[in-house]
Amino acid sequence: MIDIIVTVCVLISLIFSILGVIGLFRFPDFYTRIHAAGLVGSFGILFMGAAVLIYAAGLFLSGEGAWLNFGAHILIALVVTVITGTTSTHAIARSAYRSGNRPDAKSDALKDDIESMKRREEKKR
Amino acid sequence: MNDIFMIAAIIFVLLIFACGVRIWRGPTNADRMLALDVINILVVIIMITLSLWFKQPIFVDVAIVYALLSFVGTLYVAKLIMGDLE
Amino acid sequence: MKSIFPAILAGIAAFIIYLILSAGSALPNDGILLWSSAELIIGLILSIITGLICRKIWVGKSYRMANPLRWLLLIVYIIPFLIELIIANLTVAWKVITGRNIRPGIVKLTPGMKTDAGALLLSASITYQPGTASVDVDEESRELYVHCLDIGSDPAAVRQPGNIFSRIDLVKWIRRITE
Structure with a gap:
């Protein structure tokens, strides 16, 4: 029973990672590729972590105490990945926009405000 | 049970090579940085998969430390592209 | 006196993370719940040191998120x-x-x-x-x-x-x- 659940979780993680990397090649410009990368960072790693957690829980319930340690480490790894992945995605998008990489989009609300915002931050420094 | 982890790890390594193609011919520097970020996440996933394959919990510790260090590297490259470094 | 409260908060956060990372280390004859006593003592010492080092990052910030109910x-x-x-x-x-x-x-x-x-x-x-x-x-x-x-x-x-x-x-x- 546990084997089937773990296999399904690994397969879902594989499918979403493959779709994310395909989207990295298929989408037209940089800002849309961010969303394809987010596919790997969210479901790719969450379902692999869930697979490992379920597997470790199954081994722990069958009497091997060392796997509790394993599950706790996986939880910490998932939390760390969620926080760092979010922050680094935001940092990449922000630095790309400020270095002059403009999206080819219909509506761009930031284009009018970016100069005044930069000037205000310059003054504060 | 071990086979599916082995196959998954091999497919993830192939995905890393695909991201390497994006790094090689990315039109802008931001694309290269994004592909590098995806590679970092994929390395963490591979570490977790290997820890299941070999039944070695120490791989997960390596994954935690790798995630934190690659995060610092990504932030540094982002500042470099933005032009904040003097 | 002003930096006592941030030091305590940082120490508690460090101690919780240490407890999660070392869960399941209890020996058969000596241990409190899931942790062995040696791990607990070392964790306490290390988290006190960490709290003293990190006491400055929360000075002057709002303590609204320190409420356990919000967590x-x-x-x-x-x-x-x-x-x-x-x-x-x-x-x-x-x-x-x-x-x-x-x-x-x-x-x-x-x-x-x-x-x-x-x-x-x-x-x-x-x-x-x-x-x-x-x-x-x-x-x-x-x-x-x-x-x-x-x-x-x-x-x-x-x-x-x-x-x-x-x-x-x-x-x-x-x-x-x-x-």
């Missing part, structure tokens, strides 16, 4: 967040497969958050969902500039803060957590 609410917040995450993932995966309905655009959000923690949690939630990514933040008025994969045929419709997520109004949840 409990933050854990409950995972459930609606996961539901939104499933919807967003399936939508973006379908867009990758078919390649249609890709109408990107940057929209401006005015969520009206009163605290910095609320703005942080909202922009992190937006960025973690595939399909929306916060590009820039106005630090004074806490306005977000969000890049959406599909802004729809009418660009003005998405600008309401409640409309950025597809089903559940997560902005209301975040306001309940941080204010």
Whole structure:
């Protein structure tokens, strides 16, 4: 029973990672590729972590105490990945926009405000 | 049970090579940085998969430390592209 | 005296993380719950040292998020967040497969958050969902500039803060957590 659940979780993680990397090649410009990368960072790693957690829980319930340690480490790894992945995605998008990489989009609300915002931050420094 | 982890790890390594193609011919520097970020996440996933394959919990510790260090590297490259470094 | 409270908070946070990392280390004859006594003593010493080193990062900040009830609410917040995450993932995966309905655009959000923690949690939630990514933040008025994969045929419709997520109004949840 546990084997089937773990296999399904690994397969879902594989499918979403493959779709994310395909989207990295298929989408037209940089800002849309961010969303394809987010596919790997969210479901790719969450379902692999869930697979490992379920597997470790199954081994722990069958009497091997060392796997509790394993599950706790996986939880910490998932939390760390969620926080760092979010922050680094935001940092990449922000630095790309400020270095002059403009999206080819219909509506761009930031284009009018970016100069005044930069000037205000310059003054504060 | 071990086979599916082995196959998954091999497919993830192939995905890393695909991201390497994006790094090689990315039109802008931001694309290269994004592909590098995806590679970092994929390395963490591979570490977790290997820890299941070999039944070695120490791989997960390596994954935690790798995630934190690659995060610092990504932030540094982002500042470099933005032009904040003097 | 002013830096005693931040030192205690940082020490408690460090001790909790140490407890999670060393869970399951209890020996058969000596141990309290899940932890062996040697791990507990070393963890206490190390977290006191960490608290003394890190006491300056919380000086002058608001202590509103130090309330344990808010952390409990933050854990409950995972459930609606996961539901939104499933919807967003399936939508973006379908867009990758078919390649249609890709109408990107940057929209401006005015969520009206009163605290910095609320703005942080909202922009992190937006960025973690595939399909929306916060590009820039106005630090004074806490306005977000969000890049959406599909802004729809009418660009003005998405600008309401409640409309950025597809089903559940997560902005209301975040306001309940941080204010």
